[in-house]
Amino acid sequence: PDSLTVLSDSRIEPNIASDPPNTTYQFERTGYFVHDSVDSSPDNLVFNRTVTLRDSWAKVRKAAEDEAAAHGAVKSRTAKGGMAEPQPAGSGPKPPVTRPRPEDPAAALRYDGLREAHRLATNEASVLAQDAGLFELFHEGLEYTVDHSGLAKWIVNEVPRVLEGRPVDTLPFGGLELARLLELVSKGEVSGRAxxxxxxxxxxxxxxxxxxxxxxxWGRVSDASTLEPVIARLIEANPAQAQGYRDGKTGLIGFFVGQVMKETDGAADPEVTQSLLRAALVGEGK
Known part of the structure; x- marks a missing residue:
């Protein structure tokens, strides 16, 4: 009874009321829940929390540690909030490319939630489950993107590079900005390198x-008036490759695309570049 929390005048998607029993949900910044199969009704929704976030991690961690201690496991140091203390980015030996499911029971619960709710790869799920700051950044970003896998990859692979040993919560940007950056990349408005x-x-x-x-x-360059002079200069500088393309070695188009990307620091739009190159190579041969 002490675990019951009643929220009045709350808002939720109307279709949730008609979902079948045992449907699972993630309520942002709160946790993972399942639609109660006994007490819930369309006019009085009841959800049971299965995985908690934020402050309640401490309780999950405490229970998990007690269980681990009973089996002779060695407790690891914990940070505020009950999670395993994050290690500074870039410190220690380089971790393996593929990380297994965490042995720590509390982290394993988070790992399973990330895998099941967001379909994350084992590597990303393992890192996020064991790092409180990165885990929070991921959940903040979820509010602004549907590309959960892409968000996780950037947080795991790119964010630690710019942290330089700082805690994640000292970054002057958050999940909103990171999700927007991913959106710009997916739309082709900026290259991954930029x-x-x-x-x-x-x-x-x-x-x-x-x-x-x-x-x-740093945006994508797709303007022909900007790319054509670069293309003309590269064709003139590589006559053998240009003639080889005209003689039927069409794979050489990749060589020229690569050269254009190099000249523009990766900013040139690949599709526009390839189209302009084909026209220029054929035209130069006439």
């Missing part, structure tokens, strides 16, 4: 991705 530079600026100065990209001119 996006990593944007992340560095965000970590140092804060702000938002759109402003950083515009101020530094």
């Amino acid at each position: 996006a990593r530079d944007v992340l560095v600026v965000l970590a140092e100065e804060g702000g938002d991705p759109d402003t950083v990209i515009e101020a530094r001119g």
Whole structure:
């Protein structure tokens, strides 16, 4: 009875009321829940929490540690909030590419939740489950993107590079900005390479991705008037490859695309570049 929490005048998607019993949900910043099969009704919804977030981690951790201690397991140091204390980014030996399911019972619960609710790969799920700061950043970003896997990969692989040993909560940007950066990459408005530079600026100065990209001119270059002079110069500098393409070695188009990307620091739009290259190579041969 002491675990019952009644929330009045709350808002939720109307269709939730008609969902069948035992349907599972994730309520942001709260935890994972299952639709109660006994007490819930359309006009009086009841949900049972299965995995908790934030402050309640301490209770889960305490119970898990007690169980582990009973089996002779060695307790690890814990940070505030009950999670395993995060290690500074970049410290210690480089971790393996593929990480297994955490042995720590509390982290294992979070790992399972990440795998089941968000379909994350084992590597990303393992890292997030064991790092309180990265885990919180991921859940904040979920509010702004449907690409959960992409968000997790950036948080696990790119964010630690810009932390430089700082705690995650000292970063001057959050899940909103990170999700927006991923959106710009997916739309082709900025290259992955430039996006990593944007992340560095965000970590140092804060702000938002759109402003950083515009101020530094890091957006995709798709304007023909900008790309055509670069293409003409590269064709002139590589006559053997140009003639080889005209003689039927069409795979050489990749060589020229790569050269254009190099000249533009990866900013050139690949599809536009390839189209302009084909036209220029054929035209130069006439």
